[in-house]
Amino acid sequence: MRIISGKYRAKKIKPPQELPVRPTTDFAKESLFNILSNRVDFKEIEVLDLFAGTGNISFEFASRDCKSIRSVDINFKCIDFINKIANELMFENLSGTQANVFSFLKTIKKNYDLIFADPPFDLPEIELIPGMVFENKLLNDYGILIIEHSRTINFEDHPNFYEHRKYGNVNFSFFQNS
Numbered sequence: 001m002r003i004i005s006g007k008y009r010a011k012k013i014k015p016p017q018e019l020p021v022r023p024t025t026d027f028a029k030e031s032l033f034n035i036l037s038n039r040v041d042f043k044e045i046e047v048l049d050l051f052a053g054t055g056n057i058s059f060e061f062a063s064r065d066c067k068s069i070r071s072v073d074i075n076f077k078c079i080d081f082i083n084k085i086a087n088e089l090m091f092e093n094l095s096g097t098q099a100n101v102f103s104f105l106k107t108i109k110k111n112y113d114l115i116f117a118d119p120p121f122d123l124p125e126i127e128l129i130p131g132m133v134f135e136n137k138l139l140n141d142y143g144i145l146i147i148e149h150s151r152t153i154n155f156e157d158h159p160n161f162y163e164h165r166k167y168g169n170v171n172f173s174f175f176q177n178s
Contacts, residue, residue: 006063021053027172045113050101055082062091069094105132111140123151130158139177147173
């Protein structure tokens with residue numbers, strides 16, 4: 001796993017083998033951040049990374065100097081790894097939180113400019129995520145929700161859906177708070 005851009009561009013990070021994760025491919029991650037670089041000012045946004053896993057996406061946001069990044073995952077080892085790397089790289093803008101994402105979404109009171117969710121592709125509740133984000137008003141005005149998912153999921157009927165992108169086996173659905 002490597003950081004693609006920002007102050008830690010090309011930095012390789014080796015997560016422990018035992019983490020139960022499926023990191024976003026470099027190809028898909030680079031494509032996603034190319035899209036985002038034309039839509040957001042990284043230094044001005046607050047990010048929530050759900051199902052953070054290895055922290056792959058969180059580290060990318062941190063390397064680009066986002067205001068803050070909160071990484072949430074249910075697995076203690078994942079959060080421990082994210083916090084360890086954040087300390088090593090002196091990412092003061094990044095913090096990891098161990099929590100069940102669905103419980104977290106029901107209780108969080110903060111709003112974000114960008115929420116990224118990369119749940120396990122076989123997670124039955126994946127289709128609940130947009131509803132929970134928008135019903136709980138977790139995005140700021142014009143905030144963006146991005147969900148990484150398999151090709152079998154289709155969010156196009158959701159009222160806040162606005163775009164779908166496919167990169168190999170990785171699909172991103174974009175939603176916007178309008």
